[in-house]
Amino acid sequence: MNRGPGFDQLPGFGHLTGRSADPADPAESAGAAGSGPPGSARREVAAGAVHLPGWLDLAEQRRLVTACREWATGPVPIRHTRLPRGGVMSVQTVCIGWHWQPYRYTRTAEDVNGCRVAPFPEWLARLGRRALVEAYQDPTAGDGYAPDTALINFYDGEARLGMHQDKDERSDAPVVSLSLGDRCVFRFGNTETRTRPYTDVELASGDLFVFGGPSRFAYHGVTRVYPGTGDPATGMAGGRLNITMRMTGLAG
Ligand SMILES: O=C(O)CCC(=O)C(=O)O
Numbered sequence: 001m002n003r004g005p006g007f008d009q010l011p012g013f014g015h016l017t018g019r020s021a022d023p024a025d026p027a028e029s030a031g032a033a034g035s036g037p038p039g040s041a042r043r044e045v046a047a048g049a050v051h052l053p054g055w056l057d058l059a060e061q062r063r064l065v066t067a068c069r070e071w072a073t074g075p076v077p078i079r080h081t082r083l084p085r086g087g088v089m090s091v092q093t094v095c096i097g098w099h100w101q102p103y104r105y106t107r108t109a110e111d112v113n114g115c116r117v118a119p120f121p122e123w124l125a126r127l128g129r130r131a132l133v134e135a136y137q138d139p140t141a142g143d144g145y146a147p148d149t150a151l152i153n154f155y156d157g158e159a160r161l162g163m164h165q166d167k168d169e170r171s172d173a174p175v176v177s178l179s180l181g182d183r184c185v186f187r188f189g190n191t192e193t194r195t196r197p198y199t200d201v202e203l204a205s206g207d208l209f210v211f212g213g214p215s216r217f218a219y220h221g222v223t224r225v226y227p228g229t230g231d232p233a234t235g236m237a238g239g240r241l242n243i244t245m246r247m248t249g250l251a252g
């Protein structure tokens with residue numbers, strides 16, 4: 001059925017390295033986020049598109065990896081999404097809150113196993129609000145932000161994500177993106193075309209990238225992943241995870 005293996009079977013992501021992490025609640029973590037590693041700095045890549053390197057501390061990263069591993073097992077398992085014209089995405093994806101399949105959101109995953117996806121947890125919504133406050137350096141930026149879906153993508157060393165817009169949401173609220181594991185090249189473009197002008201941004205484990213406002217519907221993609229560049233202390237021995245939280249604007 002072209003369904004990808006669960007994360008447990010993926011090389012490098014099958015086991016937590018070191019001691020196992022606590023139950024997932026990064027929002028409750030005491031660690032001070034936002035400072036990033038020495039030399040890193042907040043960067044506004046385009047109007048409304050902000051990169052905060054090293055935003056998540058190691059404990060938060062470990063907890064998110066643990067949560068992603070659980071979501072990958074079900075009730076709807078992670079899989080390579082099938083495209084309407086017969087192609088299969090190289091990335092593997094699992095969704096929470098709402099299930100995305102090209103090109104709509106539903107509560108149940110009719111293209112996988114018909115089950116309802118796992119709920120979107122409140123701790124993740126809180127993390128999303130904190131992300132907006134810190135990315136936009138505005139204490140009110142998270143007010144009213146109620147993300148209700150997240151797409152969790154797993155990239156092996158060969159996986160790529162072509163230039164696309166996140167436009168199946170009926171809301172123009174920002175997208176909050178968190179990266180874990182191997183580094184990648186994230187290409188952030190413009191709202192008009194899949195091509196130039198764009199900016200290539202290297203995203204590393206713990207990085208936050210927010211795109212909202214004039215950049216909310218900009219084309220973006222992942223052009224390459226650098227295998228073996230993640231820190232096994234995150235709990236990932238290989239591969240890259242990306243979590244994008246969104247507001248669908250859907251009811252029900
Ligand atoms: O993996 C990433 O950094 C981007 C993911 C993305 O664009 C998506 O899931 O729509």
Ligand SMILES: [Fe+2]
Pocket residue numbers: 164165166220
């Ligand atoms: Fe996207």
